[in-house]
Amino acid sequence: MPELPEVETIARGVHERVHGDFIDKVWFGKHPQPFKTPATRQSRGLEGRVLLAVHRTGKHIVCELGPASKPNRPGDTRPCNQPEQQPEAQWIVHLGMTGRLLVTTPESPVATHTHARLSLASGRELRFVDPRRFGRLEFRDLRRDAAFHAAGEEPLTIQSKPFAALFHGRRMPIKAALLNQKLLSGVGNIYADESLFHAGIRPRKLAGRLTKAELERLRLALREVLQHAIRLGGSSVSDYVDAAGVRGFFQLEHCVYMRTGLPCRSCDTPIQRILLAGRGTHYCPKCQR
């Protein structure tokens, strides 16, 4: 489900609702898959800590956690945020294909495939729901572990030269390279297809064969498409919702993704679907060369 714009939307929504809050009690479901290491299942690391901030890097949501401490007095449900405070730990959430991170009330019905529930001092609850269990949860104690860093470059901020260098000499199709998180972090199947359409480049074209002009068109198309999608709250293809359960609107602006056989928005040629890197790949045979 979630690529960069969806993860950004969720991280912002979660941050707005929970920063400054305290984690009172933690519940984990019985399936081990969502936990990157078995130790992550121990709630001890999370309980009592203050949620300093929540942000996105690549497709990962990073919750910065302060030291374990309690609100000053009982009923002090929303303690002052202390942004200056140094994080002592991180809770990293990867949503896989079907993961959701939701801020709810404790009374709100618990969806099937809920794998984690964090009760917060304010009375809210932070829930991780993931039917396919491709998502992952990880706890990092920063006194012991290094802070989390996405493997690849941020597509929103990368400059021309380093962008071109990522693809130099590569013999894989450009679409496969865009999906490789070690090169760029955050681009998935939807935004790879959409940005290649806007750049006028065939998904099968070998990455190392792109001209300087094509590389620059691609870099700018990626940035525009991702920024526009963030403004619209991401793409809700089937069931994606943000931290508050609200759908995105960018799916209404898709030009090729899941538009097989429909007329190209630019030239009316039917959109083609092929299989590339094991993924459904959509493009306009006339607009993309």
Add this chain to the structure above:
DNA sequence: CATTTCACCTGGTGGC
């Protein structure tokens, strides 16, 4: 080493 394929999961859809 670089690149491709496949397994990991559940659920929705469409054909028969």
Add this chain to the structure above:
DNA sequence: TGCCACCAGGTGAAAT
């Protein structure tokens, strides 16, 4: 209605 094949926003291990 039931059964079944196929498809889906991702990733990393195994194979080539």
